[in-house]
Amino acid sequence: MCSPCHKVAGLVLLLAIAGCEREEREFQSPPPQSGDAGAAVLSTLSPGSSAPQATPSPTGRKYNQNAYHISEGKRWFRWFNCNGCHANGGGGSGPALMDEKWIYGGSIEHIAATIRQGRPNGMPSFDGKIPEQQIWQLAAYVRSMSGNAPKPARPSRNDALNPGPAEQQRDPLPTVGGAAQGPR
Amino acid sequence: MRTGSRLSAAILALFLAGCTGLPAGLDPAGPAAEMITGLFWWFTAICTAVWALVVLGLGASLLRARPADDGASPLDRGSARRISATRVVTALVGATALVLVALTISAFITGRGLAQLRGEQVRTIEITGHQWWWEVRYSDGGPAETLATANEIHVPVGEAVRLSLRSNDVIHSFWIPRIGGKQDLVPGQVNHLDFTIDKPGIYRGQCAEFCGFQHAHMGLVLVAHPRDEFERWFSSQLKPAQAPRGAEARAGQQAFLSRSCVMCHTVRGTPAGGKIAPDLTHIASRSGVAANTLPMTRGALAAWIADPQAVKPGAHMPRTELDSDELNSILAYLEQLK
Amino acid sequence: MPDRPDLDLSHLPTAGFGSRSAITWGTYGFILLEATGFALAIGAYFYLQSRSSEWPLGVIPPDLEPGTILTLAMLASLVPNHFIKAFARNHRVQAVRLGLVLMSVVGVALLVIRALEFAVLNVRWDTNAYGSIIWLLLALHTLHLLTDVADTIVLTALIFTRHGHKKRRLGDVEDNGVYWDFVVWSWLPIYAVIYWVPRW
C-alpha cells in the first residue's frame, strides 16, 4: 500500500487510541506503583526553577488525557472549596491557576505533590485527607485550567453561573517557572 | 365498575400466584395511592375487556364458515356483506369513542380528587436529589428545629405531607410505589409531591429517572410512625452527635476528623461540616448505608467504607487509604452515632 | 406489442414551471421543513423568555441599524427576484442573466451587512441563554442566506454557459427565486424576535 495510506491508517489508529484513553471511566485506580508518584513527591518546597525535573510518569499521563478524571477533578475543586483561595482559577489569597506561571512546577506530578504536601504561605497539605486518586484528578483538572490537557478531554461549562469561558475554550498556555513541562 | 375491577384484580392475582402478594405499586399505603390504584384497576378491567373482545372478534372472523369460492373477481368479494360490515365497524368505533370518553373522565375525576387530598396543615419536607443519594431536610420549625438527614424519610401517620423536590445535579425522580405516583426532581425548579400515609410501616422506593452510573443504587426508605413515635424520633435526631465512648471510638472520631471523611460529611457537634455528602450525625439510626444499597450492619458499613467503588462503581465516595485499625475505629465511632 | 389499450403521451412537454414540475415540489418540501426549524427556534426563544423574570437577561437589546437596513434591503430584493422569475417563465434568457448578476451582487452585500449584525448583538453566545438563542436564530438564518447566495452565484455562472437556454435551467432559476422569497419572508419574524421583542 502507498505510504499516505499508512499514514492515514496510523493517524486513525492514534485517534482511536486517544479516544480510548480519553473516554475510559476508571472508578478505581489500581494501587499506586512505586516510582510513579514518588519522583514528584520529593520536589523542593522552595519556589524557583531549581526544582528537580519530574520524570513524566504513566500515572500522570493517564490522568492528564482522561476526560472523566479531569471532570472529576473539576468536581473536587468545587466541592473541596479550592475556589476559596484560587477563585475559579483566577487567584485570590492563593495564586492564579489558569495562567502560565507555576511557582512549584506545572507538571501534573508537581501539582499533585503541591496538593499532597502543601506549600509555604498558605497551601495546606491534603495528604491523608484527599485520597491519592482524587489528588491526581485534581491535578489533572488544575492543568486543564490553563489549557494543558487534550482539548477533547478538557471540561466544558458547568450548569452554574459561569465566570468565563470554560476550560475547553481556553487556549493552551505554556508552563513557565518551577520545573520543566510535564507530559502533555 | 367495582365488579369489573374486582374481577380483573382476581385475574391478575392469579398471574401473581407464587409471588409475595400484590406488587408494591398496587398495594396502597395512603389515600392518594388508593385512588391511583382504584383508577388503575378500573382501566385494567376495561382494557382487558376491550382486548379480549378484539381478539374474540379476530378469532371469529377467521373461523366463521365461508361459502364456497364462487369464482368472482376478488374485487367483488364480500360486497353483499359490506354494508352490514360498515354498520358493525361504525358501531364499534362509536363504542370505542364512548369508552375513551369514560376513561378520560374517570382520569380527570381521579386527578381532581388527588388535588383535593392536599390538606391545609401540611408538613413540608425538602428533598434534594444528588448523584446518587437523597438529602432530606425538615425545616418547618425554624432554624432551631431544622434537621438534615439522608436517604430515609420519617413521617407521622395520618398527617398530610408535602415534599418539595429539588435537584443538585441532574434530573432524578422520587418514587415510592406504595405511597402513590412519582415526581421528577428537576434542576432549576421546585416540584411538589403530596401524600398522606395511613398505616405505620417501612416503604421502599428508588430513583426512577436515569441519573448516571449509580441510578440503580439510589434507594430511599420512608418510615411512617404513629405521631408520638415520630416526635421521639424527631427530637432525638435534632440532638448533636453523641460524644464517642471508649478508646476505640475516640480514636475513630480522630481518624474521621483527620482523614478524608471530614472533607464531605457533617457530624453535628464536631468540626466535621462537609456539605456535599450525607449528614452522618445519626447514621447508626438509619436502616441502610450507601443510599440503602446495603443494610446498616457493621460488616456492610465496613465494606462500604473500605471500598465504596466495589459497592457502587462510579459513586462519588472515594476509596480512602485506611489501615485496618483506622477502619475499625471509624466503624466503632460511626456505630455509636445513633 | 400493445395488447392493452394504449395511451400515447409522445406529445407531452419535457419541462414545466411551478407546481407542474417535480423539482418545485422538492423545493416546497425543503422550505416546509426549514420553516418548521425556524418556528421551533422561535418557539424555544419564547419558551426561554417565559422562564426568565427579566429579558433580555442583563444586557441591552441589539442595535437596530444593521438589522433594519438588511430587512429593508431584503424586502427590496423581492422586486428584482419577482421579475427574474417572470423572465424565466417567458424564456427571456438575457434578462434572466442580468437579473441573476444583480441578485448575486445583492446577496453578497447582504452577507456583509449580516456580518455586521453579529457584531452589534451586544451579547455573546456564551453569556447567557438569551445570548445563546439569538445567536442561534441569527446563525440559522445566515446559513440559509449563505446557501441561497451561493446557489444564486453558481446558477448565474451556469446560465451564462450554453445550458442557459435550456428550459430546465430556467426552471431552476424559478425555483431559486422561490427559495429566495422564503429566505426573505422567513427573516421577518426572526427580525422581529431578535430586535423588537427585547424592546417590549
Add this chain to the structure above:
Amino acid sequence: MSSSDEGLRDTGLDSVRLHDWLSRTWDHKRGLVGWFSTVDHKVIGRRYIITALFFLALGGLAAAIMRLQLARPENTIVGPDLYNQLFSMHGTTMMFLFAVPVMEAFAIYLVPLMVGTRAIAFPRLNAFSYYVFLMGGLMMWIAFAFNTGAEAGWFSYVPLAGPEFSPGKRTDFWAQMITFTEVAALSVAVVVIVTVFKQRAPGMTLNRIPLFVWSELVTSFVVLFAMPAVMMASTMLILDRLVGTHFFNPAEGGDALLWQHLFWFFGHPEVYIIFLPATGMVSAILPAFTRCPVFGYTAIVLSLIATGFLAFGLWVHHMFVAGLPQLGSSFFTASSMVIAIPSGIQIFCWIATLWLGSPVYRTPLLFVLGFIVIFVLGGLTGVMAAAVPIDAQIHDSYFIVAHFHYVLVGGAVFPLVGAIYYWYPKATGRMMSERLGRWHFALAFITFNAAFFPMHILGLAGMPRRVYTYPAEAGWSAMNLVVSLASLAFAFSFVLLAWNMMRSLRHGTPAGPNPWTAGTLEWATPSPPPPYNFARIPVIDNVEPLWRGNGSPAGEVSGLRVDARELLVTTLTEAMPDLREPSPADSIWPLLAAVAVGATFFGSIFTPWAVIWGLGPVAVTLIGWFWPKGAPEDE
C-alpha cells in the same frame, strides 16, 4: 410546447428491443465506481434495508447483553458504565438506525413500484441520504467500539447529557449521529412526497393510491415537521457542550425542560413515523391473503392523516411527572386518548377485511395476526399511560418498557417481518421457506410475549427503567430470569429469519412476477424488477389494478423516451399525464457530497471551525452534483 422529436421513443418497439433499450439506459455501470454511482431506488432501497437490519442485529446484541446482566440480581457481567452505554446504544440504534430507516427503506424500494413509475424522484438525493445514514450509523458504532458510545440514553436528557455530567465526547457522537440520520430521513421524506405527488401512473387518483403508499406519504409529512425539532435540540446540545452556550443551563437563564419539550415534540411523532408505515404494510398484506380489498379504504386513509396530525399533540404525556402545570396535562391526556380512535378504526377495518375475505394462512398473514393481538394490548396499556394519575405510578418503570415494546415490536416489527416475507420474492425473485417461516412466527410470538408481558408486573412491583442491576431482596429476580431467557429465545427467532433470508436467496423456489396473486402494481413487473421497473408505464382504474379480469392493469402508456431516462409526471390529484421529465443519470457526486458533509459533521464534534472548513468541500461536491454534464437527462 407540443411534441418534440428528440430521442428514441418506445412507441412500436417490440418487447425485446424495448427491454434492451431501457436496460441500457437505466442500468448502472459495473465496477466499483458504478456501484457507488447508482441512483436506482431499488439498489439504494435494498442497501438501506440490509444496513438497517444490520443495525437491528447490533441493537439486538446490545439488548441480549443487557438481559444477561439482568438475569440475576447484583450480577456483574457488565458494570454500570458499559450497561449505560449498552442501553443507550440499544435505544438509539433501534429508533434512529433501524426502525425509522427501515420504514423509509421500504418506501424507497416499493413506492415507485407501487405508483408505477420508473424511478424515484430526486434519485441522487436519495442515494446521498443513504450514504449519510450509513456514515452516521457506522460512526456511532465505531465510536462505541472505542469506548465512546452514547451513555445518556436514547433520549439524552440534560443535564445528564450536558457538558457537566457527560464529560468527553461520548454524547457529542450521539448528538452528531442524530444530525446524520435526520438529514437522511428528511431527504427521504421529500423524495417520497414528490414521488407520490407527481409520479403516479395515469389513473391513480388520490382514492386509488395503495394504502401502503398513503401511509408512507403521511409518514413523510410527519418526518418533515417532527425531525427538525430533534435536529434543533441536538444542535443546542452540541453547542452547549462545545462552545459553551446556555440553552439548558438554569443558572444562566436556560432550562432543562426545554430539551424535553423539543425532544418529545419529535419523539412522540417518531413513534408514528415507525408505526404508520407498519400499518401500511398490514393494509398491503391483508388483501393478498384474504383475496379481498381492504375494507374501509377511505376510513383508513383518513385515520392515517388524523394520526399524523394528532401525533403532534401528545408530546407532553412523556413529561407528566416533570412538574408541569395541571391544566396542560389534562389537555394532553385527552389528546392521547383521542389518538386511539384512528388506530381503532384501522384495527376494526382490518378485522372486517378478514371477516369478509377468505384468509390464506401464509407466513406474512400470520405475522399480521400476531401484530393485531400484540399491538392492541400495547395500545391499551398506552391508554392507561395517558391517564395522569396512572402514569405517575408507571412512568419510567418496566411497565412502560413493556408498553412500548408491545407497541413498537408488536406494532412495527411484526408487520415489518411480515412485509419481509411478503416482498422478499419481489426483491429477489425467490420465495422464502414457508416451513421455516411458520416456525419463526411461532417462536417469535410466544417468546415475545414471554419476554415482555412480565415486564408489566415488574414495573408495578417498582422496578425502574435503566437500572444496571437490582437487589435480590426486591423480589424481582424470578421474573427477570424468565424475561431474560425468553428474550434470548426471541433474539434467536431473528436468527431463523436471517437464515431463511440467506438460504432462500439461492435455494428458494422461483417466485415469478406475482406469487401471491396480489393486486398492486409492484406485482405487475418481473421479480426482481428490471432497472427501469416497468417496460411500459401502466394505466390504472382501480385500487387493486391487477385484480381486474385478466390480471393486468387497464392500459399502458407509450411515447416515452428509451434512450434517456425519462419519467412520466402526472398531476397531483387526478394523476393526469402532464410532463415527460428527465430523471438524473448515475453519479458519484452524491457519495462525494455525503463524504464531505459527513466529514464536516464529524469534525464539528471536535471543533466548531469544522463547519467553516467543511463549507468548501460541501460546496464543491454540490456543484459537481448539480452542474450539467451534457448527458441527455441534463438537457
